Amino acid sequence: MHRIAIIAYTARPDAVKWATHAAERLIEEGVKVFLEDGLAEVLPEQITAQCETCAATDFEKYAELVISFGGDGTLLGVAHVLIGSDVPIMGVNVGKLGFLAEFPVTLIDDAIMEILKGNYRVVDRSTLHITVGGAEFHALNEVVIERAVEAKMIEVRTTVDQHHVADYRADGVIVTTPTGSTAYSLAVGGPIIAPSANVLCITPISPHTLTLRPLIINDTNEVRFTLPSDSSEAHVVADGRIVATLKAGEEVLVRKSDHMVKLIKRADNTYYDLLREKLLWSADATRK
Template sequence: MNFGIITNTLKPQAINLLPDLKIWLRNQNQTVVSEEDFATGSKNSNQIRKEIVKQSDVLISLGGDGTILATAQIVGESQKPILGVNFGTLGFLTETNVSELYAHLKKIIIGNYKIEQRFPLEGSFKGKKSFALNDFVIEKGKFTRLIETKVEVNGDFVNTYLSDGVIIATPTGSTAYSLSCGGPIVTPETEVVILTPVSPHNLTTRPLVFPIQNEISIQVVSSESSPSLSADGMFVNSLNKGEIFTVRKSKFSVNLIRCSDKSFYDILRAKLHWGEDTRSSVGKKN
């Protein structure tokens, strides 16, 4: 089996693990390639990562959820499976911890694993396509004033939002930025898209959930600056007044490797500390 490794170079633990991981895989008679295997200056980082994907059957993402999102962007329509190894904080997507890594890799080598399909969104702006596994975000630019965006679904007018921006999230992204803005948590297999306003200037404005088959269009109605459009936290373009960005379900899926029996609810309880008494014991009487 051919393994490709994408590493978050801002995480020292991930960098330190990489040499031992490559030696271990080769000792298991597996082929492995990472960015360090390419000559310096031969290609830029994005080109190298695309080449890694091309040469691999399975991708290993060393970092956190941000790293796996970046890996998913590069894997794209090839739909090659991704194992996320968590060196970050919450890690909703990177199910495998470092202590579990080698045990999970043994399962993958013998084919004892599951594939969990997640659907990304496809965005279209001025004829150019972009993809997001978590979310697309349209936010105000460098000026502090609110922006006004008009939202339509399948051509039907929904609302005009006066806010800091809007988030269009997948169920995968429901535990990310959308959640911090008051959006709902949605189980990954639910085929919906979530529209969450960012700090709306109206207390009755609430997130909306639409069937994934719908097409959502967002038009910038007014803004003193050019709002930014990002996909999974990465800048895509700036939007000017009157310009429209459309979102629909992507035609391909992102395939995440699962080696444990943890359910989505197990992960929620562990990551969000549900059921735990997190109150400080300072000042409590015995």
């Protein structure tokens, strides 16, 4: 590993601090470091003088690996730039829970050395392809159809491969990948899905009818959301970003994308280890 790019959530001082530390360690090890433009602006000159600077959109051109300092949101931003690329992303958690950014800052020195030794795994994560009014978008975690008017439910007709599933009267509807199943969908009652499962999940957000539950479908299925003619406007949100506004009668098409995102994982850690660690599944509730 000879060329590594670094990006950080610069609004978080700890993210900048640990990104600086990582850059110093990589330089000491003889690695050519590429700093994202925004990060380079806030790093000390003695660091930036020894690094190259580039836009995140150029990471694929220069880097063999990207290290992201922040939380899952920072990593998702990088993923949108690198979707379909062979450049993997290593997420270092300077946020809170961090399912995607799973490397803790307390172990960053060890993690860097393991990366340089090649002692890591690269996993492919599926993504979503979203079509709205001729425009196309992608998401790693989920796409959400949510109300655009505060305090007013929306109605969303949902079909899977042209088969009518339900008319959701709710605050919104989520389509999540297995990767995104531990994010927004989980918070509103959706299931946790192992990343290796070839499925998607449709999860309603606060449905008016309590019998409307999360629905697992094959990831070869195509999901279509349509707003009825008398429905309120809705936002289309891809991984936390509003990408479009739907008006009555308009529709959104969601399917599994042909492109993947590559993530760096610890060689000695599995997805189930991560669940036990992040969700405290090993905690003994009987102990005080």
